[in-house]
Structures are given as structure tokens and as C-alpha cells.
Amino acid sequence: MNLAKVDNMLSLDDMRFSAPEGAEVEIAFQNVTKRFGDLVAVDDLSLDIHKGALVALLGKTGCGKSTMFNMISGLMAPTDGRVEVMGHSPFREFDWYRGKMAIVFQSDRLLPWRSAVKNVELGLETLGLSAAERTERALYWLNALGLKGHENDYPHALSGGMRQRVSISRAFATDAPLLLCDEPFSALDEITSRRLRTEFARLVRENNKTAVFITHSIDEAFDIGDRIVVLKRPAEIALDLRMSADVSDVDRERIRDTIHDTLDA
Amino acid sequence: MNLAKVDNMLSLDDMRFSAPEGAEVEIAFQNVTKRFGDLVAVDDLSLDIHKGALVALLGKTGCGKSTMFNMISGLMAPTDGRVEVMGHSPFREFDWYRGKMAIVFQSDRLLPWRSAVKNVELGLETLGLSAAERTERALYWLNALGLKGHENDYPHALSGGMRQRVSISRAFATDAPLLLCDEPFSALDEITSRRLRTEFARLVRENNKTAVFITHSIDEAFDIGDRIVVLKRPAEIALDLRMSADVSDVDRERIRDTIHDTLDA
Amino acid sequence: QDALTDVSIVVFGPPSLGAFLPPIIESQNFDEAHGLSITFEQRTPDAYAAQFNSGEFKVGGSAALLTVGLAEARGVEATYLFNLFDYWGAVVTTRDDVQSLGDLAGKDLAAATGTTNYQMFRWLAAQQGVDLSSVTAVNTAPPGLVGYAMADRAAAVQLWEPAFTSLSAQNDAIRSIDLNIKGAWSEFAGSEKIPYLGVAAHRDWVAENPEAVEALYAAYSDAAKFVMENPEEAAAIIAGDGTDDVRKNYTTLIKQNDRLGLNVAMAADMQEEIRSVYKVGVELDYLPAMPTDATIYGASGE
């Protein structure tokens, strides 16, 4: 087991994540299993995510990350076990979460019949804002994501990266306390992606939001995550590490190798 | 101009791409402009790509990379100038290219009504292969891309990365001499992505194919490209570098910084 | 033996009166007896009109006299060969406050207002001094008429045979209002006979087949005689696949010839009556002009 190997390394052991004192649990997986027919996508997973955390979720393709998101967001029910978010059941108390969570989906999922700005306004329309306020906020976010001049374009006229940024704007504009982002920066060039991920981290920390983001880039996870959860297939926790600015470069390299080995297993 | 800055650096100047002796031109852009209404997506672009080359296309999001692919593949006509592929016009002589090029699109574009294996067979169906041969080749590629066990799944039951791999299989299975790949490995974890990109490079080189791939990862471009074209917005060439295994690590770092600066401009 | 002359005749489908004699002729072979081989083609009124007027069928066995006159005005050169049935129509009601036509003023009357039967009724009403403009005529296709009467959805319903017989057989409450048909007609035309429905043919066909007209007439006369002499048997033949009720109704109807009005006679023998009917048509503005004598087969002229 990789975990055993990790245990033998001193610095890694130190870095193993443990819940901070008195931290409030925002998302709780309790022995969650999700099956699609015969296929087990998530297997007896238990995981707590605390309020104010910025958690990076790493894992091999097809290991069940998006499925976890679907359960957190209440779009899917677990086959077994319990998922609790903010002390409620996302699937059963679906409407309770209005305005409380926002999701950046893996594919952009823009409504083809709405222009960029109208797509961003979608989330705001459920929050009872005035039309003027909605447009203002939508334009602010589009602008912040570098889409000035494309506000009134329909999705089919936008490039892949532009579409992804519209979908990020759509989620961020709602100002929800819980953010779920499924590879939000994957279709962006390195410059844009780095800029946005830094802003994302700042946004989350300054507003004391909770955020979980799925990524395939270990760098990205290091850059902004304060906790890194690495999943095996089917979704089960392989590594669960705390990250902070004081981790030395050498340690980072070692961790990187460990993550690599874990994923490669 | 960044290009001027590059000129001042000796090793970079050496690395500027120049056409190999007697190389056959596979793709030629001659003063190509593409407008969408008022928006100029590609601006007076001239670029030759030689037979057997493995070219990485880098550029900021929305700079016109996918638009270039659309013109190479004959799905769009240039507004001005000429695009020639293998000496023919892809837009006007559309059918001439049957079996001669294969495309991995930026989004997976799987047919929802076909299972994974049937999606891969799509390209083969235009080539007049027998049903048995088609299935065999499709299964071979799905297997090579790690999708064993999911051959008969419909796209909606596949994860994002699995869908992307099906779409890669679909293109590769046709064994076309020209490959166009628009961020083919973006939705894959690092391990899988690295493994596939190496195999991709081997496939192209061993079979003397020509390949152009768009990527947002400078590492990926370094790893497998033997030529790196960096684009400004609107698509115009900012850097055009030859790459090879003999480039030292120090040089690589310097190039990386240059590319960064160019993109950041 | 002489070869039989082929004639194809378009007729209304059952249960209309035009469908009465054809099955008798077929089953009793009255056509072959007179050197003819007749094929009857059944059509609904719309299809009948289109197919006869367009000349697809040269002979029509459900020709309302007024429509032959009207067709001439539209450019169809046809002629009324002989009569089969005299006019009969009825206004029925179940309401106590409707005892005469005059009581209908301010009420509604369901009718198939496009038919010649309704046109004749309009004239009869006028003879009684009833002003139909004070009556709301609700136009309804024939199948709807019985529905109106059965479900009591109109103050009165104007209809004719054989719908009347089957209606009265199913609903006891139905009463018929006196129209004084015979009286009014005698006064106007000096005869009790109101030629109404018969056999018509295109004139070019008649000119080529004069002897076939005689044979046709003979066949129809035989059929009429057979019907009057064997009501039960005839009813069974006419009803075909129909239920027992239908057969019973037909028997009743045949035995009551004042309602059925079976009266086979050559057009030439009732010229005056025919012209009287035409006159009524013109009076009612149904006919744009008085039809010529060419529409009356064998007319001698006045």
C-alpha cells in the first residue's frame, strides 16, 4: 500500500491532514457508496470537509470525483451511507440550499439560448435580485474573467476557454458560501489559469467561503489548496494532506513524487 | 516586440524554426484572415507545416487556435488568403480528404446515441472496412486508452476524461496521415496524460504522420513537440521555435520564460 | 343471346333513398332481364356530385331533380331520364310548445340547409305563410340531424326518409308537424306528384344509347314493382348486413308509400310537374334561371 510507504516518511506523516480544533464540518461523507448498476463509482467513502477550507481533489480519470460532486450538490443520491452538507441532506432537502452553493461543472453547460451575460445572470435570478443588480454583477464577473466585449455573444460564438470562463463567472457571481469547481481552469492557457487560480484562492479566503476543486494539475493543487485529497479508484481516500506556505520546496518535490506514485498504482 | 527580445538571446535565435531542406509542405497558410462579423479571429497569418512534423500550437485562450483548425479541416473557409493542405483546398475539395485527416475536437463531441465502441467505429465506417475489422480496431484503441470494460457504455455514463479518451480513440483509429488535436489531454490526470502524450508522439513519429496539437501546457509542448508555434491574439505568429532532445535544461527554462512573457504581453 | 350492354351508375350509399332499388335490381337480375349489365357505385353526396358532374359517370341513380337543373346552369349537360321517388320531407319535434310551423318563430330548427329537400321545405313553409327568417336555421350534416332530434338539442328538426322511420322507431316522443305537402302542391301544380329523385344521364351518353334508357327504365320499374309486392323480402335485401332493427324499419317504410313516395315514371310523362318543381327552384333563388327542356328527357315542349 502506498499509504504505508507514506507513513515511513517523516515529513509526510507530519503533513497528514487532521481536523483543526473546533472547526465546523461543512461537508460530511459517512461511509458513502455510489453504484451505477454493477459499477462501483464511490466505495465506502468517509470524508469531512471543514468550513473555510480550500480542498483540492486529485484522482485518476474516472475515479468518481464528479460523482462525489453530484452527491454534494444533491443531483444524485448515494446508494449507501450519508452525505451531509451544512447539516442537511442535499438530495432530500434540495431547495434548502438555494443561494448556498455554486458549481462549476466539468463541461461548461452554458444555455445555448442565452448570451454570455444572461448565462451568468441565471444563478442570480433565483436570488431575488433586481434586474439592474443582476446585470451589474454579471458584467463585473465577466469583466474580471477577461470577457469584456463578449458579454452579448451567444455561447456558440465563444472559444472553449471563453465558455469555461463564462461558466466560472456564473458560479462565482452567486456569491455562495460553498463553491464546487470541477476542473475549472483546465481549458485555459497557463497565464490565464494561474491568474485565475490565485484570484480564486483570494476570493475564497477573504470571504471565508468553503471550496472544493477538482484538478488534474498537482501544481494547481499545491498552489492554492490548503488540503489535498488524493483518491484511488473507486473513490476511496489514498492520501489526505495539509498544505501550507511553510512547506519547503524539497518537501513539495517529495510529496509530488508520492502523489505520483499513488496515482500510478 | 517580444520577437526582438528573443533575437537578442543567442540560444533562442539558434532555435528559431527554419524549414528543413527539401521538406514537403503539408499545411500552408498564406496571408489568412478570418473574421466573424467585426471580430478578427485570425489576422494575415502565414505558416507552413511540413510533412512528418509534430507541431505544438500555444496561445492565449480565444486567440484563434480552434479557428485555425476549423480552416485546416475544411469546416470553415478563410475570409481572406488561402489555406492549402496536401496541395488541395480543404474547404472547396472537402471530400478529397476522406481518410486523410483525423481531428480530436476541443470538446469530446461524442454521438450520444452510440456506445463508446460505436463512436470509435464512426470514422472507420467511412473507410470501407468490414464490420469485424472496424470493431477490432475500435476495441484495440479503446483498450490502448484504458477504457476496457466501458466499450459498450453510452457517453452519458462515462466520466469527462473517459469521454475525452473515446474521442481520441475515434481520431486515432482512422490511422490518417494528418492528425489535428485540440487540447487532447486536457481533461486527464497527469499520469494518464503523460503516458498518452508519449504514445501519441511515438505513434506520429513511427508512422511518419504529420500532427498539429493545441495545448495549454508548455511542458506538454516541450515534451513532444519538435516545433512550437506561439500565437498572439488575433492569431498571428509570435514565436516559432524548433525543439529537440539536445536542448539543455537551462535553455528550456529560458525558453519557457520567453514563452511566458510572450503569452503575458 | 345478345351481349349485355354495360352501364355503370353512380348512386348514393345507404341509407339514402337512392340506395333502395339498386340492390333489388342486382339481386333479382332485373338488369340482365333487359339486356343490361349494370354496376352500381355507391358514393356520398359530395362525391356523387363531383363524379357525376365531371362526367366520370355518365349515369347517376340518385339525381335530385333540382340539382339536375342547377348543374345545367353550371354548364353540365345532363338530362333527367325518369323519376323514382316523389318528394317527402318532415319537421319533427318533441316539444309541446311546437305544434305547427308557425310556433317555430324565434326558435331554432336544425336542418341540412344545402340540400334540395330543405329547399322544397322552404317553399312549403312559405305556402303556409310561415316566415322562415324568424327561425334560426342551424345547419348540420345529415348524421348530426338525428342526433339533434334524439338529444332534443333544437326546437325542431327538418329531415326525410329513411332517417325519419329509424328515428321514430327509436324515440316514441317524436312528433311530426303537418306540412300539407300534397295540398300545397296540388294547389300550385295541379298534380299530387312532386318529382324529386330519379335517374339522370349526360346528354351525349343518352344520344348514343337511346335503347339503354328504355332498358334502364324497365329494370327500375320491375324493381319498384318487386318492392311493393314483397316488402319483407325487399327490406331484407336493402338492409344487407344491417341489423334486424334496420330491416324492420325498411319494411315499415315500404308499407307506407305515402312517405316513401316510390313513383317510377318517365320524365316525359311528368313534364308539367317537373317544370313546376323548376319554378319553385327559381322562386327560391336556388336556381339562377329556368332550366331548358333539354334537362327533361323526351320533353315535347310546351
Added chain:
Amino acid sequence: MSDIASDRQSYADSVFDTVRWAFWLAAPFVLIAAAWQVASLFFPPFLFPSLIDVFARVWDILTTWSQFSSVLATAMRILGGLAGAFLLGAVLGVAITNSRMADRLLTPTLTFFQGIPALSWVVFAIIWFHGVEFRIIFIMVMTTLPAFTFQVVGALRGMDKDLLEMVMSFRPSRWKFFTAMVLPAVLPEVITAWKVNLGNASRVVVVAELVGSSGGVGYQLLQQQQLFDMAGALAWTLQLVFFVLLFQWILSQFEQFAFRYRSKSERS
């Protein structure tokens, strides 16, 4: 100089554009009329009356209020019936897609209704209801309801599940969900449904008016046919045709506006 020339040029262009537009607008109808005239050479005039006669009758209808009101009455019946059937069909369609029980009860029932000919509905309407207009609307609704419902069900079942879940994730109210997601997603098929049902309704109204109206195109049409007045029958038929053309034109204008978001492929 050159400015004036280009002005002239653009003026000539716009005149030319207008002429071309008018040409294409008129072309199909000119073709139909021409076909009619050719046919009239081979058939007697009482079958193919001259178009001049027909248009004289059309003019007559359009300018005589008592006749034109028949046209309006029929148009209102068609629209009323369609609107009723559409609203009811939308509700039933939503019920069928959302509830398995509704599906199992309503779908066979509607299919049952679908098989009943208009003439049978006419008889039922006479027996069951009073009031001419109500009967007509009833017949119109019963005959177009299954079509609308099935179209709505088809459209709802074909909605993109990914987009649907995305919208759901914002926890919209039912109304918001409907206007933001369902309506735009099913709109293309709903417009097609209107286009298709418009034709059927204009066909059924002719039969429905037989239940006893003393006005309306169907009534007039039957009357003219029974009088063998081909020119009149055609003139009344054309009234229905005009109405359908007008309404389809409105629908297609709406379509152009509503579907402007659709991308066009440069190929084909």
C-alpha cells in the same frame, strides 16, 4: 462624384433587393396559380373556374361584412381551439413526463381519443352540450389535444439532462425553472407543433362547423359545394388558406427572432 455614384449604386441595390424579395415572396403563389390555369385548359370551367371569377368572389367576401365576419368567426374558432388545446396539452404533457401514473393513465386515454374521427366528436358534441360555440371549441380541443400533448411530451423527454441539472443546481423556483430551462428548450418543438396543428385545426374546423353554426367558412364552403359553385367553394377555401398563410408567417417571424442564438455551420 464617386460618393454620389455609390449612393446611386446602393439605391439601385436596395430597389433590386426589394424586387427580388417580392419576387421570391410571390413565386410560389404564381406557380400555383399558373398550374391552375394550365389545368383549366384541360377541364371544363365548372370544375376549374377561371381565376378571375374566383378572385372576384374573394374580393366579394373580403369586402362584404356579413361574409367577412364568417371568416373572422372561423379564424377565432381555430385560434381559440388551438390555444385551449395547447394550454391543456402543455399541462398534460408536463404531468405525463413527471408522473409515471399520469403517463400510464393519460397516454392511452389520449391515444384512444386520437382514434375517434371528427365526425364522431361532432355527434358527441351535439348530444352532450348546448351552445354552438362551445361545441365547436370542444371538438377543436378534443381533436388537437393529443397532438399537442404528444409533442410536448416528446420535447420534454428530449431535453438535455446536463443543462437541466445545471439549472436545477441553482435551486430555481418551479416558475423560474420553467421559464429559464423548460420553455426555451422545448420552444422549437412547440413552434413546430403549432405549425402542424394549425393545418389540422383549420381542417377540423370545417367539420366542427357542421355541428350547427349558421356562419363560418366551413358552413359556407359546404353550401357552395352543394350548389356546385366551384368558384365560390374555391373562394371560401382560399379564405382558410389566407388565414393559415398569415398565421404561419407570424410563426416564422417569431421563429427567426427566437432562434437567433442557433449557430450555422459554414459547411452545407
Added chain:
Amino acid sequence: MSDIASDRQSYADSVFDTVRWAFWLAAPFVLIAAAWQVASLFFPPFLFPSLIDVFARVWDILTTWSQFSSVLATAMRILGGLAGAFLLGAVLGVAITNSRMADRLLTPTLTFFQGIPALSWVVFAIIWFHGVEFRIIFIMVMTTLPAFTFQVVGALRGMDKDLLEMVMSFRPSRWKFFTAMVLPAVLPEVITAWKVNLGNASRVVVVAELVGSSGGVGYQLLQQQQLFDMAGALAWTLQLVFFVLLFQWILSQFEQFAFRYRSKSERS
């Protein structure tokens, strides 16, 4: 022991399932029949004949070959007309979406046709053609053609352009493009079109059969109605209903098979 018990259990389960299935299958029809019986309490028997009478007549029709052949003839006419209209409509629909000129000529022409009532087509069919069956098919095709065409056009215009270009990029032959892309993409709307047009066709056939067939459900129905034989009229109406139910059932089975690829959202 426990094995046997569980066997029994599963046997009981499957019996229970079958019963439930049958219950749901029968439920809507039982409801309609019940509604009829309730109505018959309020209306005289000649308006609402007892269902026993009606079923006796139905039995009679189904077991008498001369009558049952009428049913078959009508069914064949409906299917023939639909198939003809569908094939022609598909061709016209493709032409309209691919050629601007076809669009401008055909769309108004079809709309024109849409406004012409079935009764007028009957007259035209009689004037223009000989041959009873050909006329009937002509009327059926003319009345359902615009609907099919508009549905096909709507479906073609709604095709996903990204998928379309992806398939195009492989340079398929026209036939391959059609079977791999166009057909599956438009299939949902085409099936809806069949469902909708089935009802309309079964309605039009009743009118079309008046051009002069002496068999067929329409002919029989009219006859029963004119005799005011309510039980008979209902029994013949039910023949059409049975046919429509049967064909819709086949369509829905096909639908289940063809659309098995569709994902279901766990929400709603």
C-alpha cells in the same frame, strides 16, 4: 428450505408484477368505460347504448371476414398514406433545409396546401384522378404531407451543429452522413411526428374513404351514423381506436428501444 421459500417468494413477486402490469394496462380503458356507463345513467339508451351491445357489435365486426376486411383495408390506407407522406416529407424537408430556393418555394406551397380542407381535397382527387385507392392515398398524402415536412424541417434545423461538423470531418458519403448523424438526431421528432400524424391520418381516412370505396371504416361509420345506430357507430369508431392504440403501442416499444441511450436525471 430457505431456498424453496425464496423461490416461492420470487414466484409470488412475479405473479404480483404481472397483475400490476395488467392492472395499469387496463386502468385507462376501464376508466373510460366506467365514465361511459355513468353517462348512460343520465342519458337515454339510444344516445349511450350499453357497452354490452357495443361489444357484441365489435365482436361481430372482428369475426365476420367481410367486415373485418374493411378494418384491414382502412388500416392499410392509413399506413400507406402515412408512409407516402413521410417519405415525401423527408425528401422535401431535406430540400428545404439545404436549399434556400426550395425553402422559399416549398414552404409557402405546403402552407397553402395545409389550409385546404380534406373535403376540398376529396373533390380535387375525384376530378384529377381515377382509381379509388389512388385517390384515397392522394388525399391522405396531401393532408399529412405538410405536417411531416414541417416536423422534419424543425428537427433538421434543431440538429447539434458541433456533432454535425464532427461527423462531417470524417467526410462520410451522403448515405453514411444520413444514417450516422441525421437519422438518429431527428429520430425523436420523427417518432413524435408519426404519433401525431397517426391520429390525423385516422381522422382524414374517414373523409377520404368517401371518395368512393364501398368498404372501409369511414364508409361503415358514416352509414351507421346516418342510420343513427349508435352501437354500430361506436363499434366502428372503436375499430379505428384499436388500430391507433395498436400502432402507438408499437411506436412506443420502438421508442423505448431507440432511446435507451438517453440519460435520466436522478432528480425529478
